[in-house]
Amino acid sequence: xxxxxxxxxxxxxxxxxxxxxxxxxxxxxxxxxxxxxxxxxxxxxxxxxxxxxxxxxxxxxxxxxxxxxxxxxxxxxxxxxxxxxxxxxxxxxxxxxxxxxxxxxxxxxx
Amino acid sequence: xxxxxxxxxxxxxxxxxxxxxxxxxxxxxxxxxxxxxxxxxxxxxxxxxxxxxxxxxxxxxxxxxxxxxxxxxxxxxxxxxxxxxxxxxxxxxxxxxxxxxxxxxxxxxxxxxxx
Numbered sequence: 001x002x003x004x005x006x007x008x009x010x011x012x013x014x015x016x017x018x019x020x021x022x023x024x025x026x027x028x029x030x031x032x033x034x035x036x037x038x039x040x041x042x043x044x045x046x047x048x049x050x051x052x053x054x055x056x057x058x059x060x061x062x063x064x065x066x067x068x069x070x071x072x073x074x075x076x077x078x079x080x081x082x083x084x085x086x087x088x089x090x091x092x093x094x095x096x097x098x099x100x101x102x103x104x105x106x107x108x109x110x
Numbered sequence: 111x112x113x114x115x116x117x118x119x120x121x122x123x124x125x126x127x128x129x130x131x132x133x134x135x136x137x138x139x140x141x142x143x144x145x146x147x148x149x150x151x152x153x154x155x156x157x158x159x160x161x162x163x164x165x166x167x168x169x170x171x172x173x174x175x176x177x178x179x180x181x182x183x184x185x186x187x188x189x190x191x192x193x194x195x196x197x198x199x200x201x202x203x204x205x206x207x208x209x210x211x212x213x214x215x216x217x218x219x220x221x222x223x224x225x
Contacts, residue, residue: 030211031211033213033214035216041148041198041200041218041219042216042219043200043202043216044216045213045214045215045216048211048212048213050211086153086154088154090211095159095161096142096159096204096211096212097144097156097159097169098144098154098156098214099156100153100154100155102152102153
């Protein structure tokens, strides 16, 4: 069983919809990243958070340490948001090493 | 500003041939450096990380090795490639943060196909 799990694996939405991607983890962590991977493979770090909530433009990331759960929300989704979104956790005692979820393939149709 | 370079961008190699992928970081000193692999249809996996010159930690047993000959240079190598080495290889760096977690910045990646 992976220590970091994401859901759903695949998500298709219509432009303008509100999107939520979930990430849960089974052990203690010091921080959690949300990453975005575009079809060419390049990866961009969207957020790193260890508590509470962060917002950047139409993206919002939240984390609940007690429940071991994080969510990535996209408001007013757009076709250019289509990408793979990856949750990655820094497990306690692992220094700065990331443990990755399997990723969520998001497709936003116009 | 900091930038991270990887080359080559794509590579097709026969089974049994050697491999050398290079990653360099500009605009920062003493970064933590990482090599990741993403096999087809699978998630990212950490292969190696380095906190300083000559200091390499391996996460998974494999026929790959890594070296850090200079502060901002990280090299991934193999003496004999296997078919299972095919994948997308990503280099990343993060600031030296005194043991505290920090953002990781990813390179553009190298797509390796072993035939």
